[in-house]
Amino acid sequence: MALGERLQSLINKLGLTQTSLARSLSTSNVVVNRYINNKTIPDYNFLYKLNSAFNVSINWLISGDGPMFVGEHIRSFRGKNYYNLPIVAAVSCGSPEEIEQAEPEDYILVDSQQLPGNLADYFAFYANGESMSPYICHGDVVIVKHHDVWETADDRICVVRIDGEITLKKVTVFSEGKEILLSPFNKEYSPILIAEERSYNARLIGIGVMAVKNL
Numbered sequence: 001m002a003l004g005e006r007l008q009s010l011i012n013k014l015g016l017t018q019t020s021l022a023r024s025l026s027t028s029n030v031v032v033n034r035y036i037n038n039k040t041i042p043d044y045n046f047l048y049k050l051n052s053a054f055n056v057s058i059n060w061l062i063s064g065d066g067p068m069f070v071g072e073h074i075r076s077f078r079g080k081n082y083y084n085l086p087i088v089a090a091v092s093c094g095s096p097e098e099i100e101q102a103e104p105e106d107y108i109l110v111d112s113q114q115l116p117g118n119l120a121d122y123f124a125f126y127a128n129g130e131s132m133s134p135y136i137c138h139g140d141v142v143i144v145k146h147h148d149v150w151e152t153a154d155d156r157i158c159v160v161r162i163d164g165e166i167t168l169k170k171v172t173v174f175s176e177g178k179e180i181l182l183s184p185f186n187k188e189y190s191p192i193l194i195a196e197e198r199s200y201n202a203r204l205i206g207i208g209v210m211a212v213k214n215l
Contacts, residue, residue: 004038006061010068011036014054015117025049054118069112069119082109087124091142091159091168094129094189108141108212115209121146123206125159125168126214131184132157132168139214142168144206151177157208162194163201168208 001009011021022032027046034040042050042061050056055069067081087106108124115122127140136142136157144159154173159166160182169182169192180194180202194202 001064002038003041003062004036006064007032007042008036010054010056010061013068013116024053055120081112083112083115083119083122084108085110085122085124085143087126087141089125090128091125091166092129093127093132093136093138093168093184108143110143115143115145117145122209127168127211131186131189133186135185136168136211137214141212141214142208143210143212144208146205147207148204150180150204153204153207159205159208161203161205162192166205167192171204 011018014021016024018032018036019029022029025046026049031046035042035046047058047061050061051058057067057069059065060068069081084107087108089105105126110122112119122143122145124141124143127136127138127142130138142159147153147158150171150173153171156171157168158171159168160171162182167182169184172181172183173179174181175196178196182192182194184191
């Protein structure tokens with residue numbers, strides 16, 4: 001695989017386009033296109049910005065050796081790269097509860113191919129409570145990607161901050177985005193309605209991408 005093909009593979013992995021990558025690195029789409037088509041070799045400034053913005057391994061991009069990304073959280077095993085994702089706290093699956101800032105309680109290895117985009121956008125929590133059972137149970141690890149647009153979180157399981165507290169619920173957006181319903185899967189728990197007058201106290205933190213069962 002030539003350098004240009006690796007750069008295109010990186011762009012796909014990050015969930016970007018040539019244009020959006022160029023914009024994020026303050027360069028032109030023409031320059032990125034020339035790199036992808038192996039017409040020129042990336043200069044130091046481009047490589048430095050790429051590494052700073054996305055933690056990309058310059059050694060991998062130039063030679064193809066090692067993992068695509070650098071850092072202590074990347075592990076390679078049998079030709080695959082795994083991200084050692086920190087599990088930082090607990091997400092309430094009952095009534096909302098504040099998540100205290102703390103050092104990672106543990107780590108979970110996740111195939112980096114299952115985490116499109118920038119790996120730094122992901123975080124993990126232990127589920128706390130039974131309101132999302134049987135799909136997400138107490139002690140399960142929930143992996144979440146940072147996201148803050150309500151409309152595109154509709155019908156997704158999300159982490160939401162409301163009135164200064166954190167909860168994990170299924171999001172339903174209605175009334176043209178003026179009202180948000182946070183629903184549990186367990187019918188023994190009550191949903192939470194975020195009406196328009198309460199919306200300033202609610203913030204979408206992220207969308208759940210997977211849950212790993214605590215066996």
